[in-house]
Amino acid sequence: MYFSVHAHRMCGEFTPKLVELYKTLKEKGENFEVVLVSLDDEEEDFKESFETMPWLALPLKDKSCEKLVRYFELRTIPNLVIIGQDGKTLNPNVAELIEEHGIEAYPFTPEKLDELAAIERAKLESQTLESVLVNGENDFVIGKSGSKVIFFVLC
Amino acid sequence: MGFYFSGSWCGPCRNFTPLLVEVYEHLSSKGDFEVVFISSDGDDESFNTYFSEMPWLAIPFSETETRQRLKEVFKVRGIPRLVIFDTNGKVSCDNGVSTVKEHGVDGYPFNLDRLNFLKEQEENAKKNQTISSILVSSSRDYVISNDGKKVDGSFN
Numbered sequence: 001m002y003f004s005v006h007a008h009r010m011c012g013e014f015t016p017k018l019v020e021l022y023k024t025l026k027e028k029g030e031n032f033e034v035v036l037v038s039l040d041d042e043e044e045d046f047k048e049s050f051e052t053m054p055w056l057a058l059p060l061k062d063k064s065c066e067k068l069v070r071y072f073e074l075r076t077i078p079n080l081v082i083i084g085q086d087g088k089t090l091n092p093n094v095a096e097l098i099e100e101h102g103i104e105a106y107p108f109t110p111e112k113l114d115e116l117a118a119i120e121r122a123k124l125e126s127q128t129l130e131s132v133l134v135n136g137e138n139d140f141v142i143g144k145s146g147s148k149v150i151f152f153v154l155c
Numbered sequence: 156m157g158f159y160f161s162g163s164w165c166g167p168c169r170n171f172t173p174l175l176v177e178v179y180e181h182l183s184s185k186g187d188f189e190v191v192f193i194s195s196d197g198d199d200e201s202f203n204t205y206f207s208e209m210p211w212l213a214i215p216f217s218e219t220e221t222r223q224r225l226k227e228v229f230k231v232r233g234i235p236r237l238v239i240f241d242t243n244g245k246v247s248c249d250n251g252v253s254t255v256k257e258h259g260v261d262g263y264p265f266n267l268d269r270l271n272f273l274k275e276q277e278e279n280a281k282k283n284q285t286i287s288s289i290l291v292s293s294s295r296d297y298v299i300s301n302d303g304k305k306v307d308g309s310f311n
Contacts, residue, residue: 001289033310035290035298041170056298056306064292066256071277071289087285 001068003037003079006045014078014095015052021103022054030106037065039077082108157188157251160226160236162195163205168235172208174255175237179211181260188263193225195234239265286310
C-alpha cells in the first residue's frame with residue numbers, strides 16, 4: 001500500500017525508485033503488487049502521478065483512503081506498507097529501507113531485515129580507519145599547503 | 156441535526172461539501188437527519204451559489220448577527236466545521252467533519268457510542284486483517300489500474 005501525495009518532493013523522489021523495484025520484481029516473476037493510496041485533492045494531480053506508476057490504485061477520494069491513513073497510523077509520506085500473502089501487515093513502512101537497500105530489502109520479512117541489520121553490523125565491526133579514509137588509489141589526506149600525507153604515515 | 160459552518164472561498168470546505176451531501180441524501184431519505192448551513196461567505200452572491208449545491212437548510216445570509224452569534228457559541232475558529240446534535244439538542248459530535256470523512260454514512264448517528272462501536276469493529280478487523288479487509292469496502296470491491304480498468308480488490 002503506497003501512500004503518496006503528488007506535489008510532495010519526497011514522494012516525487014521515491015516513486016521512480018519504487019517503479020524500478022516493481023519492474024525488476026515483476027521481471028523476476030515475483031508475486032508483488034502495489035496499490036496506490038493517493039492523498040491528493042485534485043483529480044489532475046492524481047492522474048499525473050498515477051500515469052507514471054505501473055501498479056494499481058484506490059479511486060481518488062475513496063472513503064477508504066482517509067480510513068487507511070488512520071488505520072495504519074500514518075506519520076510520514078511517502079509510506080509503503082507491506083502486506084504479506086496472508087493479509088497481515090509485515091512492515092508498517094519500508095520506504096526508507098528501499099531508499100537504503102533497494103531490491104536487497106525484498107521481501108521485507110523480519111528475517112530479511114535481520115539479515116540486512118547483520119550486514120550493517122558486520123560492516124561497522126570490520127571498520128578500520130583505513131576502510132573509512134582510503135578509497136582505492138586515494139590513500140592520502142592533504143595538508144593546508146596541498147601536501148599529501150599518505151595514510152599509513154598517520155597510523 | 157447538524158450545524159455546518161462553511162464558506163465557498165475555503166478549499167477544504169468545497170471538498171467536504173459533496174461528502175456531506177452524499178451522507179445527507181442517504182440519511183434524509185429516512186427522515187432522520189437535517190443540516191443547517193451557517194455561511195462564512197462575504198457576499199450574498201457567493202452565498203447563493205454555494206448554497207445552491209446544498210440540499211439542506213441555511214440561516215439566511217442577511218441574518219449576519221445570528222450567523223456571528225452561532226460562530227461564537229460554538230467557538231468556530233476554523234472551517235469547515237460540523238457540529239452534530241442528538242434529538243435532545245445536546246452536542247453529540249463536535250468534530251463532525253472528520254467523523255463524516257472517516258466513516259461517511261456508517262458513522263450515523265455520529266455519537267460516542269457509534270464511534271466506539273466502529274473503533275472496536277476496526278480493532279477486530281485489524282486482528283483479522285486480510286487483503287480484502289484493507290482494500291475493499293461495502294460500496295467498492297475493486298481497485299483501478301491506470302488505464303481505467305477495474306481489478307478485483309481481493310486479488311482472487
